[in-house]
Amino acid sequence: MSEPAVSEPTKARTPGAKRAGPGEYLFELAKVNHILGGPDYSTANGACVEGDRMIVGLMRMAAGTGAEPHSHPNEQWIYILEGTFRATIGDKPVEAGPGALVYIPAGTIHSGGATSDGDVLFFTVKDASHSLHGIKA
Numbered sequence: 001m002s003e004p005a006v007s008e009p010t011k012a013r014t015p016g017a018k019r020a021g022p023g024e025y026l027f028e029l030a031k032v033n034h035i036l037g038g039p040d041y042s043t044a045n046g047a048c049v050e051g052d053r054m055i056v057g058l059m060r061m062a063a064g065t066g067a068e069p070h071s072h073p074n075e076q077w078i079y080i081l082e083g084t085f086r087a088t089i090g091d092k093p094v095e096a097g098p099g100a101l102v103y104i105p106a107g108t109i110h111s112g113g114a115t116s117d118g119d120v121l122f123f124t125v126k127d128a129s130h131s132l133h134g135i136k137a
Helices: none
Strands: 034-036 045-050 054-061 066-071 076-082 085-089 092-096 101-104 110-114 120-127
Antiparallel strands (some): 034 045, 076 120, 085 092
16 A cells, blocks of 8 residues: 655745755755744744654754743654753743753643753754744743
């Protein structure tokens, strides 16, 4: 049995993101356009690449900055590479350091940011049912 065809948008769902095209299999994130992770609610910025079913980003938040409460209709994973990330997901406080993986269910209001000790560098993945950007709460 074959899998259903996936429609291929001609442009990225997220303004400024790199859309993976036919035959593109490697992306040097340092050379990909850097965008804001949430233009009206977050200081996160970095590279974003979109495929047919997933969106990935390598984002940085400067020390002492972060994201105001927001949500998005797609679920999200955040893998911490550097720094300490303090967040509230729903009503639960979370503190994550390097090597930790944070899960944010679709539609859940959340906020978070880097501690004053240093920047947070994180790799994030979302399903492509919506863009990288969320909606400020």
